[in-house]
Amino acid sequence: MALLAAREALSFPAGDNATDTLINNVHLNLTTLKHWNYTLYSNGSLSNTSWCLLTFDSYAPARLLPNGTFINATWCWSPTEPIGIRGGIGIGYAVLFGVALVMSLVCLNKHGSLHLPVEKRFYRIGRRWQWYWALFVSATAIISLLVAVDVDRYFLPELPVILTSFFWYLMQWGAMALVWEAVRHWGSWMERQFIDPDPFTLRDGDRRSRVEFYLPLLFYLFLWLNFFMIVPRNWGAIELQRYPQQTVEQAAPGATDARFKAGAFLLVACWLVTGFSLRHSIKYYCPRNRGIFNRIIGFVRFAPLRFLILLPLAAALVAYQALVSFYFEYSPLRVGGPNYAIFPGGYTPSLLILFTQILFGFLNPNEDLELQRQRRVRNQAINREMGITIKPSWWRRVNGETLDTNGSTRDQLLRNVREIHGNKATGTASAAEVGNPTTDGNRPVEMTPVSPSSISSPGVRSPPLTPYTGRSEQRRQERAQQMVAGILFPESTQQQNPPASANTTAQRRAELMMDGPPPPPYTETSRDRDPRGHTNGARSVGGQSETSTNQPPQQIRSMLDV
Known part of the structure; x- marks a missing residue:
């Protein structure tokens, strides 16, 4: 050479x-x-x-x-020249890409944070990929632009022109992946909102799910083919631009060979797959439209504004790469190429894609927080339809409905009874407030009325109603069990202390017999048979109970009687 x-x-x-x-x-x-x-x-x-x-x-x-x-010699491949116009513009673009890099990190932190449990179909990595690609595009663009400073400063072109071209193609590659991930994740987000109210509204294994499974594979197949067509090659021919004849004979053919052309058309296939993915998401997760013109109108209407900006920018990116694969004079691979073509066509679309994505990343909320908001709105709508009014947290404190943990079991039972009946759970209540089912037939089913008089009836020793204030947890539990047993089963207390009057015991026994169902109508029992198996004519008294057959239908007065 x-x-x-x-x-x-x-x-x-x-x-x-x-x-x-x-x-x-x-x-x-x-x-x-x-x-x-x-x-x-x-x-x-x-x-x-x-x-x-x-x-x-x-x-x-x-x-x-x-x-x-x-x-003490200086080689020709040394930065001896001053910074040219291309290097100055490149530094300005590098600063903008650096700002985009920082803001992409902010958006990644915002949209990548979790506020709900991870679901099987929607992982956090899915929403983060678009921001990972944004960081990749920013980093490769900064390297390409800063290295381009030495393209003008080197006395003879060498490694800088290869590095700036290499990272420029990687930047284009990542920008296309960024647009794809933004469109794909929007479809996934639409699906998540669609199935959140009803997880069974979409079927698994249908055409929709199969298309959503194969589209990413198809896109990344074309994208990786573009990578292998461009990146792994001999880049030495690009630096052979030391005089016009060498540029025409070696550099230009190397920068416009068949592999560069094939890579550009593979990016066209990636752009078409991205557009089809957006159309697919609108078709299944947005209102249907009939007719060709209505579908076109519906596509423009339901497509987010972000994608109406990103897709044309991605098309401009692909068009410029296809242009430079045929015409070397407009290519960023050319030393001393036209700046009016290199920066507007080579770097501006990627920069605008980044800032568009970042702008909508700041405007759009975190998806988990937005899903929580939608759930609250749905719950409020359901409560309005059912006539349910959710009171604020201070409502119970103002109306005396707070749960006193130090209160007696009797007070807690009274509060539960009144809540079932519909009255406020105040500290005291009379038997009339609780309700008497024997005198008020129109009352709904409620708990058995409990009053101090029934607990402290003559002959019945009530358990201590004052709460235990000692330090023994076992003693505290025993005291609570005694209070509950004394309220619910006063008969057991009577067995320990016989009542002064037999009428109270008989009245309680008759009341208990009214609660349960009548005994089965047994006609004969084993004790009515003699050793030979013949009956002795005796009949069971339980099968002929006049009290059970003549009583009115059973009326359950409380859940404690079930």
């Missing part, structure tokens, strides 16, 4: 003698230069088939050794 300058070759200037030449006031051995096949060019470079040195100003070598080694 000959390292040729941008001008024609010159003859060595004369020196002190026939074996000496004077280059930039530096004496070099002419015999050694010719031995190593060095040539002096009009642009001030001294080169052979392997090396290239600068000979002007302070870059001229100080000495040449007989073995061909230069002392």
